[in-house]
Amino acid sequence: MNLKVLVLPGDGIGEEVTHQAVRVLRRIADKFHHNLELAEGLLGGIAIHKTGTPLPEETLRLAGAADATLMGAVGLPEFDQAPPEKRPEKGLLGLRKALGVYANLRPVRAYASLLDSSPLKNHLVEGTDMIIVRELTGGIYYGTPRGIMENGAETRAVNTMTYTRSEIERVSRVAFHLARARRKKVTSVDKSNVLENSQLWRRVAIEVAKEFPDVALDHLLVDNCAMQLILNPRRFDVVLTENMFGDILSDEGAVLAGSIGMLPSASIGDKRPSGAWVGLYEPVHGSAPDIAGQNKANPLGAIGSVAAMLSYSFGLKEEASAVDAAIEAVLRSGHVTADLRPSGAPATTEQVGESVCVAIG
């Protein structure tokens, strides 16, 4: 198979972990005899430095031409005070919108060998295996009007939370499709006791559920969900929620997995005629300026994102399983990066990438 992939390393540790992820992708392509067609582009702070904008036209062109995009992370402290248009993160939001990737999938698993890395008690976390499906291109992060208005003596800030029926329908269908291939349960999360937006969300989720009679649907208010994720994470299979709630809940999920460096994500849009989903794949973490350039970052979230890419965009389930199995083997070996608190000397980013390649064989 021809795998046409755009790589956007981005900033800080983004570049370091992406390097290892690409290494793993090459190993898989070699082992399973696929042709890998790689292009590299600029996004985020590095793109501002080189072109003056966080999302250059050339990057958009390359992303449109690729079958899938693998991204590191964006963000540099020097832009923390910059206006929104000139911030690295603006590039990422723009790319998601341009690719039309409206569903963000974040698998959260408690690996047996990492139970001690979670701050929660082992018996609570053990067996956790869920996917959080977050709506990604709507809601309060994109709604207008927005802004900070100076009105005489008073200053007022406005953001708008808005959803249409079709936006809710399409992301709900992604969640139900995923649940069908798993434990057949969707938990839709909203704040329907307060927000009209959430009342529509719940109504549409119930309607879409009728198309999937083999999948059970239940509902949780977001505040209760935040609590249940900690009290009883095993109760969740597929969690379906809107943009901002998903943003917050999925970082809570990171705690369950032991380290934010472990978590992959897939952002997918509509299916292509070939059956593949348009996809943007990236680890959940940011550019981590505190450890950038030190060969300390955990690359397993980025490498897990390669597994997600192989599975969702290319339908290569065996190859994806080979990557996941190699990640598990490395975790069992205990030679892992410092964030996972190994008993011996921590491994470097490069060593972990190398170990995953060796484990793939």
Ligand code: NAD
């Ligand atoms: P962060 O995820 O970069 O870091 C949070 C903490 O987790 C830090 O202590 C960091 O060292 C640690 N960490 C993160 N990834 C790790 C890894 N792979 N291995 C080991 N430790 C890891 O979040 P932050 O500090 O809030 O943000 C830093 C910058 O990243 C900001 O500019 C922010 O806007 C940006 N950001 C980008 C994305 C993205 O590109 N998708 C996501 C989140 C934050």
